[in-house]
Amino acid sequence: MxxxxxxxxxxxxxxxxxxxxxxxxxxxxxxPYRDSILTHTLQNxxxxxxxxxMFANISPSFSSNSxxxxxxxxxxxxxxxxxxxx
Numbered sequence: 001m002x003x004x005x006x007x008x009x010x011x012x013x014x015x016x017x018x019x020x021x022x023x024x025x026x027x028x029x030x031x032p033y034r035d036s037i038l039t040h041t042l043q044n045x046x047x048x049x050x051x052x053x054m055f056a057n058i059s060p061s062f063s064s065n066s067x068x069x070x071x072x073x074x075x076x077x078x079x080x081x082x083x084x085x086x
Contacts, residue, residue: 011038015074020032
């Protein structure tokens, strides 16, 4: 359970960084890369001219429906973010 909470926190921080990148385009705004080890490690690979591919792991088991829905909602929210050069 502790590991799952840590993973969810890291993914939430990743979402915050991606949304921060979208919102800060052309502005001098803080991007929270250092909020987690994951985002700090990925700092050089997010933004600028980089492309990011995300996989959502979905289980065919009916008992995993709740987790599947959470994964798909996360992927959907991140998919809405698009950095476009002006």
